[in-house]
Amino acid sequence: MASITSTGIGSGLDVESIVTKLMSIERQPVTDLQTRATTMQTKLSSYGKLQSNISTLRDAAAKLNNPSTWGANLTSSSDSTSATATTTDGSVAGTYAVSITKLASAQTITTAAFPANTTSIGQGSLTIELGAWSSDQSSFTPTSGKSAVTINIGAGDDSLSAARDKINASGAGVVASVVTDSQGSRLVLRSANTGASNGFRVSSTVTTQDSNGGPGLAALAFDPSNGVTTATQAQAAQSAVGKINGIDVVSESNTVANVIDGLTVNFNKITTADVSVTVGPDKDSIKKAVNDFATAYNALASFMKDQTKYVPKSGTTAASAGPLQGDSTAISLQGQLRNLIGSSTTLGGSLSRLSDIGLDPQADGSLKVNSTKLDAAVTNVDAMKKVLSGLDTSNDSNSGIIQRIRALADSALSFDGALNSKQTSLRSSINHNADDQDKMNQRLTLVEARMRASYQALDTTMAKMTTLQSYVSKQFG
Structure with missing residues (x-):
């Protein structure tokens, strides 16, 4: 901000204009530094964008180098209503014949109907024990490590809903529910899990009969091995049974996991003929990954072309250059x-x-996706995988092309890579430039002060001489 001064008024000398013009000359080195700082800031910004584009390319290349992209991760079934499958890492491609002879089920028992207006089903206790029944239910084998659970039903707990809630809260391995229809209300017990080993038996101790004089809690008793069948079995506990590629399989649930590495088969319905389950690579996913790579590469190629271009002078149009034109790091990359x-x-x-x-590859440095060629290539997934992501341990330059592009991107983006090193160098130069500007501005402040002092003295001297000239002229006049 220019200071208010009266210098030059007495002498007629335009001191302010002289000082301003002289200081503009003195400030030219600062102007040059500012121009250089702007250029470096623009280049630093360009490197930041270049880093982002290369990072996007690296992520796209990583997708094509990821084994899961090429793995056996897609399944299909010739009859999905009967059998389906899912895969995990390590699944093996192939076609598997699946047949199902039994579906897994949970044991279910039900009481006779209680009147809908029953206020009490009696008091006492129920003991529930998990285990496996023999085929004719003449014997029962308790599950190892599982203890029988006794549930006490006392006053206030003897309604159907209260008894249901106490059974469900006991952790006995069964689920209780109340079913009501025109016949009345029944208490139903079902195994919490399917499978032959998750059957159960129920014994009861009755201390008070139900409010209608019925059997009370004995209505839930079920132990055919001891001749107790007061409750009716609606469904027996059963494991799923079938074959996968001719191998007999038995499963507690209808989800059969890891009979074949990485493959889980879901049994949905009993079959009369083999169901073909096919496992293979997801070709659509592979094609999408290739297209995504092309998109990322083209964005990078277009950006680098724009940033490194040079347009010579043409007619009245001045020559122009991109921020990274002539930059050795960018051009090398x-x-x-x-x-x-x-x-x-x-x-x-x-x-x-x-x-x-x-x-x-196109003349402008971009990549054009040829859908016909790509569709043909994915029919030979193994060869396609190798040309893109294969590793040649004896010769890095013969590894898959995307593998090498990923390695180049990793190197460029690493902590001590070309991009970080260049940006660090630019930041350092910008900081030095700012320091130089500060020092030069401090020196110019002193120069301007000395210049103003000199011209102020000159102005004073010239004012005196003007006064003397006027006096002499008057005397001679």
């Missing part, structure tokens, strides 16, 4: 990527270049 895009590998046999799988 651009060249390495283009070389990799056009490179080849012997790992994929008949497929050796990106163009073989439908990624055709």
